[in-house]
Amino acid sequence: MKNKKRPLIIGITGGTGSGKSTVCKAIIENIPEENIATLEQDAYYKDQTHLTFEDRLKTNYDHPLSFDNKLLIKHIEDLCEGKAIEKPIYDYELHTRKDNEIVNIAPKDIIIVEGIMILEDEDLRDKLDIKIYVDTEDDIRILRRIQRDIKERGRTVDSVIEQYLATVKPAHDQFIEPYKKYADIIMPEGGQNEVAIDIVISKIRTQLD
Numbered sequence: 001m002k003n004k005k006r007p008l009i010i011g012i013t014g015g016t017g018s019g020k021s022t023v024c025k026a027i028i029e030n031i032p033e034e035n036i037a038t039l040e041q042d043a044y045y046k047d048q049t050h051l052t053f054e055d056r057l058k059t060n061y062d063h064p065l066s067f068d069n070k071l072l073i074k075h076i077e078d079l080c081e082g083k084a085i086e087k088p089i090y091d092y093e094l095h096t097r098k099d100n101e102i103v104n105i106a107p108k109d110i111i112i113v114e115g116i117m118i119l120e121d122e123d124l125r126d127k128l129d130i131k132i133y134v135d136t137e138d139d140i141r142i143l144r145r146i147q148r149d150i151k152e153r154g155r156t157v158d159s160v161i162e163q164y165l166a167t168v169k170p171a172h173d174q175f176i177e178p179y180k181k182y183a184d185i186i187m188p189e190g191g192q193n194e195v196a197i198d199i200v201i202s203k204i205r206t207q208l209d
């Protein structure tokens, strides 16, 4: 960390497939690596290594209780106090944290917290200095999710559609979209919204100066 100023915490949220990770990537690519760290809320899905694979399939991954937000908040606080953290690594194919694998994150000037339900939890929301909601239409998001989950998360078309109708869509309507009202910036087009991304990058550069 360049100085002892409290880091700037940027929250990036939106529904599944909205483009949160893509926006993060676009920001990170423009900021020196030594200044910025990302905490993905997905990395803080509760550990399920004690459950069988069949039992893990029964978990609702679109409910706020499926996240260990306490640990995420603790990690944000630690980084703010200048302490390094051990970020968990999540395995979407095994539906749990990777056993004994972590990423060491040193304190940085800028911390991005990215995830579907970061605005729903008031304690977590209060940690965020800038809240961005990536706003993408439902039909685009489900199409992206089908492609991504098959390519990257070991799923089938049928499983993605079934999960979407059973839990993903109802959760979006209950725990994600209604919290858009807390966002400071609503970002349509996600990763392709160069104007909005440039504004965020300028704000970050000001903080670094």
Ligand SMILES: Nc1ncnc2c1ncn2[C@@H]1O[C@H](COP(=O)(O)OP(=O)(O)O)[C@@H](O)[C@H]1O
Pocket: 014, 015, 016, 017, 018, 019, 020, 021, 022, 023, 144, 145, 148, 189, 190, 191, 192
């Ligand atoms: N603006 C865009 N146009 C086309 N594809 C996109 C766009 N933004 C994201 N994607 C693609 O959609 C998928 C989901 O995007 P991602 O950023 O991972 O969403 P999220 O993190 O919100 O789930 C990825 O495969 C990504 O490459």
Ligand SMILES: Nc1ccn([C@@H]2O[C@H](COP(=O)(O)O)[C@@H](O)[C@H]2O)c(=O)n1
Pocket: 015, 016, 017, 020, 042, 045, 061, 062, 091, 092, 094, 095, 096, 115, 116, 168
């Ligand atoms: N084992 C898991 C864990 C999470 N999911 C889904 O991930 C979505 C959130 O991640 P995004 O990158 O899409 O924002 C969420 O909607 C969960 O349904 C999963 O399928 N399996």
